[in-house]
Amino acid sequence: MLQAKPLRSSSTGALAGTIRVPGDKSISHRSLMLGAVAVGETVIHGLLEGEDVLNTAAAMRLLGAQAERGGDGVWRVRGVGLGGLGEPAQVLDMGNSGTAARLLMGLVASHPITCVFTGDASLNKRPMARVTGPLEQMGARFVGRSGGRLPLAVVGSDRTVPITYRLPVASAQVKSAVILCGLNTAGTTTVIEAEPTRDHTELMLRHFGATVTTERMEDGALAVSVVGQPELTGREIVVPADPSSAAFPAVAALLRPGSELLLPGVGMNPRRTGLYDTLVEMGANIAFENRRDEAGEPVADLRVKHGPLKGIVVPADRAPSMIDEYPILAAAAACAEGTTVMLGLKELRVKESDRLAMVADGLTKCGVKVEVGADDSLTVYGTGKPPQGGATVATAMDHRIAMSFLVLGMATAEPVQVDDGAFIDTSFPGFVALMNGVGAKIAGV
Ligand SMILES: O=C(O)C1=C[C@@H](OP(=O)(O)O)[C@@H](O)[C@H](O)C1
Numbered sequence: 262m263l264q265a266k267p268l269r270s271s272s273t274g275a276l277a278g279t280i281r282v283p284g285d286k287s288i289s290h291r292s293l294m295l296g297a298v299a300v301g302e303t304v305i306h307g308l309l310e311g312e313d314v315l316n317t318a319a320a321m322r323l324l325g326a327q328a329e330r331g332g333d334g335v336w337r338v339r340g341v342g343l344g345g346l347g348e349p350a351q352v353l354d355m356g357n358s359g360t361a362a363r364l365l366m367g368l369v370a371s372h373p374i375t376c377v378f379t380g381d382a383s384l385n386k387r388p389m390a391r392v393t394g395p396l397e398q399m400g401a402r403f404v405g406r407s408g409g410r411l412p413l414a415v416v417g418s419d420r421t422v423p424i425t426y427r428l429p430v431a432s433a434q435v436k437s438a439v440i441l442c443g444l445n446t447a448g449t450t451t452v453i454e455a456e457p458t459r460d461h462t463e464l465m466l467r468h469f470g471a472t473v474t475t476e477r478m479e480d481g482a483l484a485v486s487v488v489g490q491p492e493l494t495g496r497e498i499v500v501p502a503d504p505s506s507a508a509f510p511a512v513a514a515l516l517r518p519g520s521e522l523l524l525p526g527v528g529m530n531p532r533r534t535g536l537y538d539t540l541v542e543m544g545a546n547i548a549f550e551n552r553r554d555e556a557g558e559p560v561a562d563l564r565v566k567h568g569p570l571k572g573i574v575v576p577a578d579r580a581p582s583m584i585d586e587y588p589i590l591a592a593a594a595a596c597a598e599g600t601t602v603m604l605g606l607k608e609l610r611v612k613e614s615d616r617l618a619m620v621a622d623g624l625t626k627c628g629v630k631v632e633v634g635a636d637d638s639l640t641v642y643g644t645g646k647p648p649q650g651g652a653t654v655a656t657a658m659d660h661r662i663a664m665s666f667l668v669l670g671m672a673t674a675e676p677v678q679v680d681d682g683a684f685i686d687t688s689f690p691g692f693v694a695l696m697n698g699v700g701a702k703i704a705g706v
């Protein structure tokens with residue numbers, strides 16, 4: 262159990278400078294997992310060294326791969342080859358990370374080994390039936406307490422069968438779990454998604470040499486297929502800066518008069534950029550400079566300048582492309598002029614915390630008028646004036662809630678305190694120092 266770390270954020274002047282945002286969390290997890298089942302060495306530049314990803318690295322070592330940070334800051338993974346993962350001698354503790362738990366359950370399910378998965382108090386509350394269901398159809402078994410929550414033992418099989426699976430929720434984690442089980446399954450495994458979710462698994466599998474195809478169905482859904490049992494070869498990977506982490510300094514710069522921040526090399530995969538589209542619609546001054554491709558992923562340097570924001574309606578079909586960014590969007594909306602309506606937020610209820618409830622409670626405490634709809638929508642009534650602040654906000658082991666309210670505190674009349682900033686290290690190590698380095702005033706309490 263981490264020691265709680267209360268933090269307070271006070272009103273700042275203009276923010277100015279450059280922030281090198283750490284590597285993309287989704288891509289970092291996948292690079293360690295695929296490197297571990299490839300033949301030969303995978304060299305990873307810019308791996309996120311946050312706790313979620315370090316837990317994945319530890320798990321891959323327990324499963325038999327080598328995964329180490331070199332003195333040059335570059336990570337090297339020596340894989341065991343597809344099908345070669347061995348039974349871990351210890352419980353796989355995935356900490357706070359849903360991505361690590363769900364993707365790894367898929368990857369080990371097609372091996373004749375038993376792995377016990379657990380997590381922290383937040384992860385052990387999150388639904389796992391969404392992955393155990395399809396993995397059972399493929400031939401894996403699960404043993405655990407009722408309700409489909411961790412801790413769970415995965416009893417894998419080397420005789421898994423390919424399936425065609427239509428996602429009941431828009432989830433890249435579920436899509437990836439099925440594809441990763443299909444990877445070591447003879448035949449072709451297909452996942453059908455009605456709404457496009459992040460495609461880092463598909464892109465990286467191709468990079469490692471697998472055949473992954475995407476086909477549009479008559480009803481507009483996408484069918485993603487992987488041909489099982491390819492030869493995967495170790496690769497070089499360059500991890501872009503995480504657009505979900507960049508969202509925090511970006512919104513901070515938008516909110517503080519006179520600010521200008523440069524955020525170099527931020528991932529611009531179109532399945533991840535919903536927040537930036539939304540902020541631009543709200544009137545944000547963001548320039549996407551020097552657009553380029555780095556190791557198969559589009560990136561750009563973001564130059565963000567302060568300017569007034571106006572409230573808008575954010576459609577439900579945008580949710581998959583900005584699913585982790587609603588808490589920080591809500592902070593921006595609280596400082597905008599006019600009402601912002603965010604539709605289709607049901608999935609926010611099963612993240613590290615119930616983010617819909619946590620955001621609504623925290624904003625209310627800070628003097629912002631909000632409404633949560635029965636349809637899982639969130640309406641934030643911005644007045645164009647700084648919200649009051651002056652409250653302590655609960656974070657419920659959720660890094661994004663903590664960072665969102667610390668950014669809000671830069672713009673409120675009185676400081677905002679969060680009850681625990683310790684979980685920020687899961688996704689954005691160095692957040693406080695980097696923000697203070699460009700002019701923020703965040704301090705321990
Ligand atoms: O595949 C991934 O790397 C992720 C998918 C999303 O979760 P869901 O698949 O549950 O929507 C997102 O919230 C999470 O932070 C990372």
Ligand SMILES: C=C(OP(=O)(O)O)C(=O)O
Nearest residue numbers: 357358359360361585612
């Ligand atoms: C939801 C998140 O991550 P995970 O599902 O991996 O815990 C997140 O980082 O916001």
